[in-house]
Amino acid sequence: MNLKELSDLLGLSQTTVSRALNGYPEVRESTRQKVLEAARANNYAPNARAKRLATGKAMTIGHVLPVSKKHEMVNPIFADFIAGAGEIYSDNGFDLLLSVVDDDSEEASYRKLVSRGAVDGLIVHGPKVNDSRIALLRELGVPFVVHGRSTEIEADYSWVDVNNARSFQRLTEFLLDLGHRRIALLNGLADMDFATRRGAGYVAALEARGIEVDPSLMFHDEMTENFGFETARSLLAQGNAPTAFVVSSIIPAMGVRRAISDAGLEMGKDVSVVIHDDALSYFGNDGDEPAFTAVRSSVRQAGRHVAQALIDKIATPGAPVHQEMLEAVLTVGRSTGPAPALRHALEQEK
Amino acid sequence: MNLKELSDLLGLSQTTVSRALNGYPEVRESTRQKVLEAARANNYAPNARAKRLATGKAMTIGHVLPVSKKHEMVNPIFADFIAGAGEIYSDNGFDLLLSVVDDDSEEASYRKLVSRGAVDGLIVHGPKVNDSRIALLRELGVPFVVHGRSTEIEADYSWVDVNNARSFQRLTEFLLDLGHRRIALLNGLADMDFATRRGAGYVAALEARGIEVDPSLMFHDEMTENFGFETARSLLAQGNAPTAFVVSSIIPAMGVRRAISDAGLEMGKDVSVVIHDDALSYFGNDGDEPAFTAVRSSVRQAGRHVAQALIDKIATPGAPVHQEMLEAVLTVGRSTGPAPALRHALEQEK
DNA sequence: TGCAATTTTCAAAGCGCTTTGGTAAATTGG
DNA sequence: CCAATTTACCAAAGCGCTTTGAAAATTGCA
Numbered sequence: 001m002n003l004k005e006l007s008d009l010l011g012l013s014q015t016t017v018s019r020a021l022n023g024y025p026e027v028r029e030s031t032r033q034k035v036l037e038a039a040r041a042n043n044y045a046p047n048a049r050a051k052r053l054a055t056g057k058a059m060t061i062g063h064v065l066p067v068s069k070k071h072e073m074v075n076p077i078f079a080d081f082i083a084g085a086g087e088i089y090s091d092n093g094f095d096l097l098l099s100v101v102d103d104d105s106e107e108a109s110y111r112k113l114v115s116r117g118a119v120d121g122l123i124v125h126g127p128k129v130n131d132s133r134i135a136l137l138r139e140l141g142v143p144f145v146v147h148g149r150s151t152e153i154e155a156d157y158s159w160v161d162v163n164n165a166r167s168f169q170r171l172t173e174f175l176l177d178l179g180h181r182r183i184a185l186l187n188g189l190a191d192m193d194f195a196t197r198r199g200a201g202y203v204a205a206l207e208a209r210g211i212e213v214d215p216s217l218m219f220h221d222e223m224t225e226n227f228g229f230e231t232a233r234s235l236l237a238q239g240n241a242p243t244a245f246v247v248s249s250i251i252p253a254m255g256v257r258r259a260i261s262d263a264g265l266e267m268g269k270d271v272s273v274v275i276h277d278d279a280l281s282y283f284g285n286d287g288d289e290p291a292f293t294a295v296r297s298s299v300r301q302a303g304r305h306v307a308q309a310l311i312d313k314i315a316t317p318g319a320p321v322h323q324e325m326l327e328a329v330l331t332v333g334r335s336t337g338p339a340p341a342l343r344h345a346l347e348q349e350k
Numbered sequence: 351m352n353l354k355e356l357s358d359l360l361g362l363s364q365t366t367v368s369r370a371l372n373g374y375p376e377v378r379e380s381t382r383q384k385v386l387e388a389a390r391a392n393n394y395a396p397n398a399r400a401k402r403l404a405t406g407k408a409m410t411i412g413h414v415l416p417v418s419k420k421h422e423m424v425n426p427i428f429a430d431f432i433a434g435a436g437e438i439y440s441d442n443g444f445d446l447l448l449s450v451v452d453d454d455s456e457e458a459s460y461r462k463l464v465s466r467g468a469v470d471g472l473i474v475h476g477p478k479v480n481d482s483r484i485a486l487l488r489e490l491g492v493p494f495v496v497h498g499r500s501t502e503i504e505a506d507y508s509w510v511d512v513n514n515a516r517s518f519q520r521l522t523e524f525l526l527d528l529g530h531r532r533i534a535l536l537n538g539l540a541d542m543d544f545a546t547r548r549g550a551g552y553v554a555a556l557e558a559r560g561i562e563v564d565p566s567l568m569f570h571d572e573m574t575e576n577f578g579f580e581t582a583r584s585l586l587a588q589g590n591a592p593t594a595f596v597v598s599s600i601i602p603a604m605g606v607r608r609a610i611s612d613a614g615l616e617m618g619k620d621v622s623v624v625i626h627d628d629a630l631s632y633f634g635n636d637g638d639e640p641a642f643t644a645v646r647s648s649v650r651q652a653g654r655h656v657a658q659a660l661i662d663k664i665a666t667p668g669a670p671v672h673q674e675m676l677e678a679v680l681t682v683g684r685s686t687g688p689a690p691a692l693r694h695a696l697e698q699e700k
Numbered sequence: 701t702g703c704a705a706t707t708t709t710c711a712a713a714g715c716g717c718t719t720t721g722g723t724a725a726a727t728t729g730g
Numbered sequence: 731c732c733a734a735t736t737t738a739c740c741a742a743a744g745c746g747c748t749t750t751g752a753a754a755a756t757t758g759c760a
Contacts (some may be wrong), residue, residue, distance in 0.1 A: 002746060002747085003746060003747060004747095013709065013711075014710090014711095014746090014747080014748090015709070015711080015712095015748085015750095016708080016709055016710075018748060018749085019709095019749095022748085026708065026709085027707095027708070028707080028708060028709090031709090043461075043465055044465070045462060045465040045466045046466070046746080046747065046748095047403075047466065047467045047745090047746055047747065048466040049399065049402040049403045049406075049408060049467055049746080049747090050403050050715090050745070050746035050747035051746080051747055052399040052403075052715095052747090053397075053399045053402075053403045053715050053716065053717085053745085053746080053747070054715055054746075054747040054748040054749085055747080055748065055749095056399075056715070056748095058398075065432075065433065065436065067436075067437070073631045073632065074429045074430055074433045074631045074632075074650075075429075076630075076631075078429045079424045079425075079426065079428045080424055082415075082448065083415065083450055086415065086448060086449070086450025089450070090449065090451060095449070096447065096449070096450065097445055097446065097448075098432065098436060098447075098448050099440065099445070099446070100432070100435075100436025100439070100440055100446065101440060112395055115351075115393055115394070115395040116397065116398040117397045117398055117399055117716095118398040118399075118445065223632065224631075224632045224633070224634060225604075225633050226633075251632050251633070254575075257608065258607065261611040280426075281422055281423045281424045281426075281574075282423065282424075282426045282572075282573065282574045283574070283575050283601075284574060284575070284576045300422070352717085353717060353718095354716075354717095363739065363740045363741075364716090364718090364740090365718085365719080365739075365740055365741080366738080368717070369718090369739090372718085376737075376738065377737095377739080378737080378738060378739090396718095397715090397716055397717065399715080399716075400715070400716030400717035400718090400745090401716080401717055401718080403716080403717070403718095403745050403747085404716075404717040404718040404719080404744080405717080405718065406718095
């Protein structure tokens with residue numbers, strides 16, 4: 001059923017039917033009711049392809065998911081982020097176009113999406129330091145919002161981020177307060193902007209206490225369970241092992257926990273672990289006593305905020321950029337305790 | 351830049367330019383080259399909205415991601431599946447439309463997507479037993495492929511699935527061969543079709559050995575890490591605890607492992623664990639000695655197959671249904687060993 | 701009752717492509 | 731060399747909507 005058929009059926013013009021359906025005022029209320037009912041009865045929905053051509057709007061937001069052929073790695077936070085963003089799109093009548101591309105053709109993909117007119121706006125995922133996509137999208141003149149930020153980019157652009165530096169400084173300080181001095185950092189890939197900021201927070205906390213930063217305790221990699229496991233295993237096997245770990249995601253933290261128990265040690269007693277927790281739906285790190293001490297910031301919530309910001313931007317092209325810092329709260333769980341040296345001292349006291 | 355501008359620029363008609371770009375034969379090769387070069391130089395790409403209206407094709411595949419407001423749970427395999435499917439779409443010029451909907455309005459969402467003409471085909475995720483979506487999509491007359499199957503549905507429809515029953519029978523037999531007799535099953539939600547089949551495989555293995563099935567050892571829930579942890583913890587704390595676990599996904603298996611080590615036990619020695627491994631990119635359970643003994647079947651690969659099947663179906667409407675069973679291979683890892691009783695007997699022998 | 705103002709409806713143009721049904725120009729065959 | 735093809739190109743229609751500009755119907759007020 002198309003508009004012509006529906007209007008013939010009603011004995012009205014296409015104009016009137018279209019206006020009735022789209023809520024325009026210049027149509028009598030009784031007519032509108034008739035139209036709406038006929039549309040429902042005949043299961044009519046305006047053809048999206050025609051509507052988009054006629055209005056010049058795609059009513060679609062693009063997300064580009066770069067997939068490295070090398071590692072075959074998909075960012076595990078992606079699904080939760082998309083779920084959050086998608087809720088907002090649904091509520092606002094937007095479609096979500098997901099473009100899965102090889103990571104070396106990511107820019108071409110953005111370019112194509114825009115020149116084809118397939119999207120009204122784009123989300124930038126996983127910005128790197130000095131990310132070239134930001135300049136590209138500004139040049140293309142398409143509305144976009146970045147999930148995260150990109151250091152070294154001067155230009156104003158819209159973003160939604162968490163305070164990674166402060167969070168990691170806070171996590172590190174927490175460990176320092178417990179007497180830990182050798183603290184390992186398991187971070188994301190070195191070129192990711194968030195990893196840079198997290199590293200800076202970690203370093204700042206150590207330096208503020210006059211503790212020398214040991215580069216051999218800082219690791220960058222894809223945040224897999226295996227990365228956590230292998231790194232922690234080799235660290236724990238060596239002399240002068242760290243007594244604590246700061247881990248960028250709950251997934252490598254699973255690996256760290258595995259390495260700790262494999263080594264016959266106890267997490268929260270012999271070795272402490274703190275993490276950044278994205279509040280992934282299948283890894284609830286919550287309740288009265290979460291497994292891990294963590295700064296938590298729901299990536300799903302971030303998805304909602306990013307989506308809303310982009311929709312607003314599309315609706316109001318002239319508006320100033322949207323820059324929003326989400327809070328990450330520090331919650332103490334069972335994965336942390338006094339450093340062994342300090343613990344012995346405390347026990348002595350009694 | 352649109353087609354009219356480009357053809358004016360070239361001094362050719364829109365017809366000729368369109369044909370040159372779309373590879374039709376009735377255009378001189380030298381002309382085609384000129385057109386292609388001008389298109390490239392001017393960064394021209396045909397407007398997707400106009401093209402879709404003109405051709406009557408959306409060149410878009412729809413995926414519906416139902417998100418339960420209750421559990422706020424997103425299926426963790428979704429991202430990897432989408433990554434696989436998306437590769438195929440990109441290679442074939444299709445877009446991927448992802449619709450995130452509340453799980454009680456899922457059917458309405460399919461209906462709308464089709465009547466709007468927004469998609470040429472649909473993927474059905476996570477089929478339940480006797481899933482109503484299959485009848486709906488047949489009625490709507492839209493091409494679709496199911497990832498999984500739906501028991502009790504008589505009609506022919508296209509699907510790509512793994513042999514869940516056989517896999518779980520095999521996993522259970524493997525444990526039985528090691529002398530385990532009390533074996534717990536941590537399964538997905540009871541109404542999911544895959545969970546039913548897996549449960550059946552587990553039961554079949556036990557019954558074939560004349561071992562009574564104990565319903566108090568069978569659990570159904572969302573496959574979160576916490577589900578694995580809580581279930582295993584309470585089981586291990588009670589008298590007559592199981593000596594082995596069959597777990598439907600690596601994620602709850604992480605929780606089981608945590609519960610085992612929290613109980614001061616050793617996985618692979620005191621307690622054995624076998625899993626279904628979807629080969630999620632961030633949980634590599636591979637290498638010479640995988641952490642878990644598992645039947646593995648890459649969900650990303652499944653995504654590729656499902657996508658290809660759907661594209662074929664769209665290209666050839668009259669073709670017979672595509673029904674494909676993917677193989678899951680059993681790989682032995684470090685999470686399994688002889689049942690304690692059997693182990694003691696073996697040690698005695700020496 | 702009559703006429704201007706207002707409300708309601710309509711015909712037709714336009715969105716940017718593809719595709720049908722042509723027409724010249726170039727090529728071929730006898 | 732000329733008719734019959736074949737090749738290379740074009741004008742215009744059509745995809746199903748929205749929206750502009752105009753007409754018809756209704757209302758208000760003198």
